[in-house]
Amino acid sequence: MDKESYGLSDKQLAELDTVFASDSFSGKRVVISGGGSGIGKAAAWLLARLGAKVLICGRSYEKLMAAIKPMQEMGLDVGCKTLDIRNPEKVQTFFDEIMDELGGLDVLINNAGGQFPQPAIDFSPNGWRAVIDNNLNGTWFMMQAAAQRWRDAEKPGNIINIVTVIDRGMPDIAHTCAARAGVIYTSKTVAVEWAQYGIRVNCIAPGIIASEGMRVYPQEAVDEFPRSNPMQRFGSSWDIAQACAYLGGDASQFMTGEVMTLDGGGRLWGELWPYKKPDYFKPS
Ligand SMILES: CCC/C=C/C(=O)SCCNC(=O)CCNC(=O)[C@H](O)C(C)(C)COP(=O)([O-])OP(=O)([O-])OC[C@H]1O[C@@H](n2cnc3c(N)ncnc32)[C@H](O)[C@@H]1OP(=O)([O-])[O-]
Numbered sequence: 001m002d003k004e005s006y007g008l009s010d011k012q013l014a015e016l017d018t019v020f021a022s023d024s025f026s027g028k029r030v031v032i033s034g035g036g037s038g039i040g041k042a043a044a045w046l047l048a049r050l051g052a053k054v055l056i057c058g059r060s061y062e063k064l065m066a067a068i069k070p071m072q073e074m075g076l077d078v079g080c081k082t083l084d085i086r087n088p089e090k091v092q093t094f095f096d097e098i099m100d101e102l103g104g105l106d107v108l109i110n111n112a113g114g115q116f117p118q119p120a121i122d123f124s125p126n127g128w129r130a131v132i133d134n135n136l137n138g139t140w141f142m143m144q145a146a147a148q149r150w151r152d153a154e155k156p157g158n159i160i161n162i163v164t165v166i167d168r169g170m171p172d173i174a175h176t177c178a179a180r181a182g183v184i185y186t187s188k189t190v191a192v193e194w195a196q197y198g199i200r201v202n203c204i205a206p207g208i209i210a211s212e213g214m215r216v217y218p219q220e221a222v223d224e225f226p227r228s229n230p231m232q233r234f235g236s237s238w239d240i241a242q243a244c245a246y247l248g249g250d251a252s253q254f255m256t257g258e259v260m261t262l263d264g265g266g267r268l269w270g271e272l273w274p275y276k277k278p279d280y281f282k283p284s
C-alpha cells in the first residue's frame with residue numbers, strides 16, 4: 001500500500017466502535033500534543049466522542065484547524081493551539097492559557113514526537129539533538145509544566161506519554177530509542193515522586209501503527225513493517241486511542257509508572273529496520 005494513504009479518515013474516526021461508555025469522559029479536560037494527525041488525532045476524536053473537552057496542539061496551525069473542523073461539525077468540544085513543545089517558555093505560556101480557558105486539566109497526552117530513519121553512524125550532531133529535543137526535552141517540559149500546576153492547585157492529574165517499543169533497540173532510529181528510554185525512566189521516577197500529589201504517569205509503546213507518520217519512512221521499509229510482528233500486520237491509531245481512554249480514565253486508577261505495549265507481539269518476535277536492512281543482515 002502507498003505510504004501516503006496510511007491513516008484513518010475523519011468518517012472512520014467519527015464512526016469506529018469503542019468499548020468505552022459514551023459518557024465515560026464527561027466533565028474531563030484533556031490536552032493532546034501532536035493532535036493534528038495520526039495517533040493524536042484519533043485520541044482526540046475518541047475522547048471527545050466520550051464526552052471530554054479536548055484541546056490539541058502542534059506546530060502547524062493549518063493542520064490543527066483541519067483536524068478540529070470535522071470534530072466541531074459533529075458537535076464535539078474540541079479546540080486547538082499552536083505550540084512547539086521544544087520551547088520551555090512557550091510551554092509555560094501554553095499551560096497558563098489553557099488552565100484558564102479549560103478551567104483546569106485532567107489528562108495530558110504527550111503524543112507529539114517522531115524522528116527520521118538513518119544509520120546511527122551517520123547522524124549529524126544537529127540531527128541527534130533535534131530528535132532528543134523533540135521527544136525527550138519537549139515531553140519533559142510538558143510533563144513538568146502540567147505537574148507544577150496540578151501540585152499548586154492541589155488537584156490530581158494524569159499523564160500519558162506515547163513512546164516506542166525500545167526493548168531491543170531499533171536499528172536506524174537510535175536517537176529516538178535514547179529519547180524514549182529517557183521518557184520511560186523519567187516517567188517511572190516521577191510516578192513515584194508525584195504520587196503524593198495524586199498525579200499518575202504512564203507510557204504507551206505502540207508498535208507499527210498505520211498512521212500518517214508512515215510518510216517519514218521509505219516505501220520499501222513500510223512494505224516490510226507488517227512482517228515485524230507475529231500478527232503480520234499494522235496496528236491502528238484507534239488501538240492506541242483506546243489505550244489512551246483506558247489509561248486516561250478511572251478503570252486504570254491504581255496504575256502508575258507502567259509502559260503499556262501494543263505491538264502485535266513484535267517485542268517478542270521479528271525485527272524492524274525503518275531505513276533499509278543492510279545486505280549483511282539478510283538471509284543468504
Ligand atoms: C518505525 C518505527 C516506529 C516509529 C514510528 C513513528 O514514530 S511514526 C511518526 C513519524 N512522525 C514524525 O517523525 C514527525 C515528527 N518528526 C520531525 O519533525 C523531524 O523528524 C525531526 C524530529 C527531525 C524534527 O524536525 P526539525 O524541523 O527540528 O528538524 P530540522 O529539519 O531542523 O533538522 C534538524 C536536523 O535533523 C536532520 N534531519 C532531518 N531529517 C533527516 C533525515 N531524513 N535524514 C538525515 N537527517 C535528517 C537535519 O538535516 C538537521 O541536521 P543538520 O542538517 O542541521 O545537521
Ligand SMILES: NC(=O)C1=CN([C@@H]2O[C@H](COP(=O)(O)OP(=O)(O)OC[C@H]3O[C@@H](n4cnc5c(N)ncnc54)[C@H](OP(=O)(O)O)[C@@H]3O)[C@@H](O)[C@H]2O)C=CC1
Pocket residue numbers: 033034035036037038039040057058059060063083084085086111112113114115134138162163164165205206207208209210211212213214
Ligand atoms: N506510527 C507509528 O508506527 C508509531 C508512532 N509512534 C509515536 O507516536 C506519536 C504519534 O505519531 P503518529 O501519529 O504516528 O505520527 P504523526 O507524524 O502523524 O504525528 C506526530 C505529531 O506530532 C506533532 N509534532 C511533532 N513535533 C512537534 C513539536 N516539536 N511540537 C508540537 N508538535 C509536534 C506533529 O505535528 P506538527 O508537525 O504540525 O507539529 C504531528 O501532528 C509520535 O511520538 C510517534 O513517534 C511510536 C511508535 C510507532
